[in-house]
Amino acid sequence: MRIAEKLKQEIEAIQDRKSIAPYWRFLGYRAHYDEPFVVTKAWGIKTIFETYEKHIYKNDLIAGSQKGLYQDPFDDAVLRKAQEICANFEFGNFSNNFDHFAPEYERFLSEGVPGVLQRIATAMKRYENDPQKMDFLHAAELTMNGFKNLCLDYAAAAQKANKPVIAATCGNIAKKRPETFQEALQLVWLTYQAFLCENRYAMAFGRMDQYLYPFYERDIQTQRLCYEEAVELLENVFIKLYEFRHFKGADEVANICIGGVKKDGTNAVNALSYAILEAVERVRIPGPNLSARIQKQTEDQFLIKCLETIGTGIGYPALMNDEVNIPALVSAGHTLADARNYCMVGCIENFIPGKEPPWSDGRYHAPKAFEAVFNDGKCILSGQPIGRSCDLGQIKTMEDFLNAFKKQMEYLAAEYMTWFRSVNTQISVEMRAQPFLSCFCDDCLERGLDVLNGGSIYPSIHGAVCMGIGTIADSLAAVESVVFYKKKYTLMEIALALKADFQGYETLQKDLLDAPKYGNNDAFVDKYAVWYLDTCYEIFNRYRTNDGGRIYIAMGSNISNIATGALTAATPDGRNAGKPLSDAASPTYRRDKSGITAALLSCAKPDYTKAACGTVLNRKFTSGFFQNKNNLYKLGNLIRTYFDLGGQEIQINAVSRAVLKEAMLHPRDYRDLMVRVSGFSAFFVQLAPSIQEDILSRTEYND
Template structure:
């Protein structure tokens, strides 16, 4: 099959070094004194026009980052980089990537249609010099992109007759790329080729985690039309999709790191109608056949989702891939509607990066950061001072003055409020550092409504909605268990004072083993016990209220997120012992999940606990990591798992992602990694090759409670 053969081709690394900056440098030097927007357009135009093309022997859909590896001399590359770097680049915290482009419009208009829209806008804004200049920059980047398409057409034509290449494939690639340079796509293959080449363009610029969005929706009209007229079979569509998804693996093959490319399938429309279609199933089958971590597939699941589709999702998850992540459509849409988006836009949301909800093609790129909520226990117990990390909170007074749980919660909230202000200051100061005028993004802006019509940059008023930012809340399980332990041990049982607990935490429980046993014995989040679970409700309500006060530099919202990736490990290393019995340096609980090993009453109890908070207040999204034994994905057990998921979503759970690889396999892979080079597991918000993960991440996955 061409897809697996393509994977083998990608094992041969390109010569030289990754140097997209070299081609940008060539563009900058055309006019080193040009205004910022013109200089940026020159750089992008030259990058697309001169980097060249690479067509694999097994390509069905062309487009590769391989041409960006240069074999220039070290001195020449060093000089080129110095020039390019002097112009600067936006980063993740400056709204550079993690974006879901408006591919629905792109496949309808084509590049030619986008250029016509620019001409119309130029006529409307002819009297505005700044807007006219910006439109000229957008136009130049698209002209460069046309050259990129044409370079692939020429390369495919040049390779005709070369050993190992298939002439008919090269002819189709050449024809598709040449047509797309001048006309809108008409077939499924052409539309997919255009989308993938746009994605490659973003990668060439240096952007990461650029989503492919709702592929089963914007490509379905092309798929359906081709199927009806006999120009395409379902099997051919799957193979074309596989060819694209496999090339996401290029990042792993060449750069030793996975690009998290989110693809969204399923969902409902504004009328509540289920939007699952045959292409949704094709995409599921394609990612399963590829068996690589890159395509971060997300399935929007609602009460209208067919049982067959949910079953198909579980079958793919059960292979061990760990995706698609399953998203509760009703909860996510309700969460987004809080922020004033038009109804149709809220229903058209997709995901970027790991699980982040995003208004597709209508807002600037995403940004988020880590908020270590358990850290604030240190300040509460030590009058504003940190123990492990040299940081400061506010002085809420000595803990001996706290007489009840309500007072403890009030002072803990004071610490969280100050910490949120500190977080906001750090983010806002950094986010505002690069002004849109000095660091414009003319190519990216072409893919966001309504930048062309408004003749403005995506970060300077061009997008329909302002930017948003997500505060990723670390350690809900750690916080809930800590608060429950304080209430039980100190205020209910009177088994210790807050001063004794303060001293135990400072000593990392050395000499306080009996007290630690009592803290560990207190009720724990994840067992359907309201004594602990009420603090998960408090956690979401409190942090939502705190962060809702803030706005991004252009007036957008601060979302909260219950997602950690693997940051719960890094955060734990700089946080002192916590009142739940966790020792200093140990990982925090992961994302929205209970602390691993403390959810001891089975999956039903765990999901009942996790579904209790109001997740319509978590507009970014959550990550609930669950691990089920492989047998749960077989026959009748899979039906029970499907029913369990349905009930969890009906109760208000927002997301679930599953590892289906047994503990025995994981342990053996840690001992003998050479035997498991292609073992893919779900980490937290993304999947990865297990043997490439750091040891502490592997151990964190291994610690997850395996449900039977």
């Protein structure tokens, strides 16, 4: 049995515990209430770094575990009080730039903990007469010293556990910059663990094959390390992402990026890119949300290896197109070198590591605009106002209809941005200070400013995830087909049918369903997918974040198409009320009936250089498809063509509908069955039935 398998068994043997992390942070806050807010917050961070139990597993090769943050029994009253106090210091979620961040690991590994502390000391001399900046720098210094002590504590714990190599490694990285592959990987992993101590989520590892490669290459050349040993160390790290599910009941979405190009534009794939693929393939857990960047220089061998890894059934890596993402990021204001160095955070969100604040995004529910058009600005389900007044009698042409629909989209976007601004102005920048994370974002220390207070090179970015491109394209095409082209129905008749959820209007519904559908390389409908993305870009490009950053758009949903579909009336594509909207950038399930090539040709037509946030395109093949090497080369060539035409991303499930049905009937027999959901992978039988049905409904290919 491999060491990683033994380690997984140790993790699975842990009894249920409750998180006591708030208690440790509370102790730090309580002892320093009378200091400036950012300093008090830093004491909470420093205290948990230095206080929680540093657990070493028997099969650890790399130290770092969440286990010490969980304990049972623990006094519930004390814990509740600690949580109440922590609530006064900790304001963070996906909407206000708390997590979904990729640190500047390349710089951190080059200077180590001492280098960061030296930069803080230099900045303190520069700003010694600026009390506010000195408070921030003092806070950053406290947290970095706390992290240094965390490393030393792990060294002591490893020594006690008779793990001399781990003890030496942790001791070294506390005192100097890393010199070996194991030391560099250990420092990255403990940094990630430190972010978990702050209750962060989806903290990305960034371009791991790039910043670790110099250490790997040097160790290989000096015969300190071989390829297999590097894979084993990576396995040891990746398997411990499995702790997240055990302790929190959900899988971590820790994105790892491999491949692509270097900052100078040359091919970035290296031996470590393959080692990471090998490691995630062996570990087989949802947690390492692996993304592989593909570009024209990418060798076929690497793309085929990615497809082989996908074919094992783990659902990743997701494949990202550099030829779209890099121009998208440049047009959004990033330098070419920074754009070439992009990675992903969370599911698929494009991010410049260590140069911008943590990511935020939300869901933009554009299909709801159909209700506003057909029901005079009101929700069909509730009767409440959701848009502008709309007189169907004034709409004489398809152009008129598009203009009316766009006005409702603009209204919904304004409402969306009002929500976003409200969330981000209720709490001051001072209250959201992030002194530890700021140490991993360029220029924060040099400027003496927090990452959310002007410290980073780029301002904050918000992603407006625009849902339902398939639903909207199909609906607009259906309206043009039956109303303005065939002139078989009026807009008022469609309005009555939508309000009745097609009860008594079954023939009309059938005609709507028979209209051209997105995903079949049909220009009649595909032009509306192009229009939708262009319109979303135009609308959201008018807005900015509170600190002047851009609003990026994405064509995604992250399974929100199910929940929002449940709140949406019938739509003109023939979809019944309450049914899921189309998934992410994908055509509506089973409407793409002309094969995978036609589907990808349709999906490549929108200009995704306008979607700087990213895109999710889900496809599903049978597992048997991946057993044939020729199929892999054919699929690889098809993906290259799709990317050459402008496709932005593709992620693939390797599982048949028959297997999914069996798993739904006999979940205990399929506990290890993994699937790609939407931007992340998960164990199929642990998903909600509605999500299982959504995955089951996806169009399936076997040739």
